[in-house]
Amino acid sequence: MTATGNGFNLDNTGKRVVVDPVTRIEGHLRIEVNVDQKNVIRNAVSTGTMWRGLEVILKGRDPRDAWAFTERICGVCTGTHALTSVRAVEDALGIQVPDNANIIRNIMQLTLYVHDHLVHFYHLHALDWVDVVSGLKADPKATSELAQKVSPWAKSSPGYFRDLQNRLKRFVESGQLGPFKNAYWGHPAYKLPPEANLMATAHYLEALDFQKEIVKIHTIYGGKNPHPNWLVGGVPSAINVDGTGAVGAINMERLNLISSIIDQSIEFTEQVYLADVMAIAPFYKDWLFGGGLSSTSLLSYGEFPDVANDFSNKSLLLPRGAIIDGKLEEIHDVDLKDPTQIQEFVTHSWYKYGDETKGLHPFDGVTEAAYALGPNTKGDPRRIESLDENAKYSWIKSPRWKGHAMEVGPLARFVIAYLKGHREIKPLVDETLGKLGVPITALFSTLGRTAARALECQWAVRELRRQQDKLIANIKAGQTATANVAKWEPASWPAQAQGVGFSEAPRGALGHWVKIDNGKIANYQAVVPTTWNGSPRDHEGKIGAYEASLLDTPMADPAQPLEILRTIHSFDPCLACSTHVMSPEGQEVTKVTTR
């Protein structure tokens, strides 16, 4: 038994279970756990098996283009990286953006929240709670009754569910389970009755269809989609209410289209997404594992400045703050520029520092690869059976806030907002806890993370409406500026400058640190949410959020690690999303080995 330095005990003597999404080019995220004789997880090892190296490719580039590169880091967080990048460059160069630009950026980011949360829930995470195959046995009439009980959503007739069930049956009988292939159907950790399973599966398909409406907001304000355009100094969207100006300009017709998409999104989020989460949650009220660091160590950088260029907590709609040592009554302020606050350690990461007992602030960040397996690694180096977590074992660094491993993401944001008495979020949380009849401590769990994400989606979609109305009011008042180009030319910049941009990505705190030297990028460091949550142990043995969340979870069958996937998915992990080369046998086969 080893104490971790942040309140956990590890025992790696039991059977080792490895869950590794096998991909064509190395892996992405691999989890290894040890279970005791009762199949309870007693040790957890999270490893990122791929190096992104963004820092290296941006050096020497024009800082005004950095957003376009960072937007390509991954497929899902595109906009949030772009936003963070332009904020970093603006901070370095002292550029203020116009009010309309701030509102449009808020709308872009809120849209990302709604889209990402919805797609994450239905298309990644729901299948950890919903047994699709069981839905084939459901009675369509009873499913209809259930659906009408939990929501006023119109698509709820027995005929609708019967048709869907037949469609699913044909799909399954044709031998292709499609997106539902390869799951652990029938696993004892699934608790829903067939009717709830069928209802949620119907909404899986409806969400797949509906998400395309939400992204239209990105297409309109970002000029195109995928890969919307961004701009240092504002947004690249011209406003021309008469609609006779440049192609792609924002006119009344487009503003009205966005307003109607927001209305539909509010309806879908409240009547489908939230209703489903509330219908599913009661069946899993007793499965409150997965809390990890969430009851002790939470971090949020804050997001959505309501006043342009004001990133203080007075202006931020989601507050900034940190909770440590489980002291929920004390919320610390967070300063991304303070060299003593955020530091990255590499004691257990495949990088080299001069002195690895010390962490480095991202402004002084160093990224030199040093891949070597520990002496207790099992298996062939090209086909590792199990890693040696006492040595270096991950491509993810270990960021720490004042030395603490932290959890970031919707749950962190919501707990911090709740404890600060947030006007909208506190009642949302209280109402939900009341409906489910659970105490606030129930939030510190896998289910709590999933519920917080759903509630945040509801908050975001309502805020989207408010920001859109604000923009329309500005435009009606004749205020149409969307960019400040006073410092566009590098000649107007100081020879040396440095800045930080931050945001709360849908999956958590994101920071970009940039140094500019004679008009070019001299150093660029990004600390992404998954670096916080997926971090390996540090020099003091403190484990990261994924690792902590898996401890003490009982598994029904270690060969079918549904419980591990459920908890890790609840973080909405984001790793090395950039590779997807096709292979004939299909990639992304998750391999499970136990020994």
Place this chain on the structure above:
Amino acid sequence: MKTLVLGIGNVLWADEGFGVRCVEALAQRYSFDAEVTLLDGGTQGLYLVDVVGAHQQLLVFDAIDWGDEPGALRVVRDAEVPKFTGAKKMSLHQTGFQDVLSAADLLGRLPSRVTLVGVQAGELEDFGGSLTPRVSAKVEHALNVALDELRAWQVQPRVRTTPVPSMLGPGLDRFSYETGRPSEQVACRQGDERFFAGAAR
């Protein structure tokens, strides 16, 4: 018929950028009727379901890994284009293009014709690098194959007489991406120069 020509992949990962570079080049050199859409799909995964489902004919350029010699070109049609998708993904970002096709199928909107023009990737590890010479040399071949396929689909490409800017944003068009890359010495791709400077002291 509505036709989509889609380039997928990540331009930052050397040969992984093949698909996007093909559609970029096609769009710069040819114009098409309004019912033909050329799109840089990047690594958007599942988010491409909508656009894929809105077209009857789909031609995809992508880097593939079928264990061939780097630069080997393959053309795969319809049911041969792999449809495997897995529910046990650790991350949403692992959605491959197979998932997109499968999801479109589930929604009843699979294009009636799907053709994949793929090139075996060689180098994928050179982050920030561009296509390697063996793969780059196949862009022309891939375009010709695609143009033939499109003509067979009754889509008429027209050669542009005046060049148009790249569909990729600032810095990422192939020319600036390749010429703007700092030298290996300056970017110090093997690590960080300040670390070495520190080590020397």
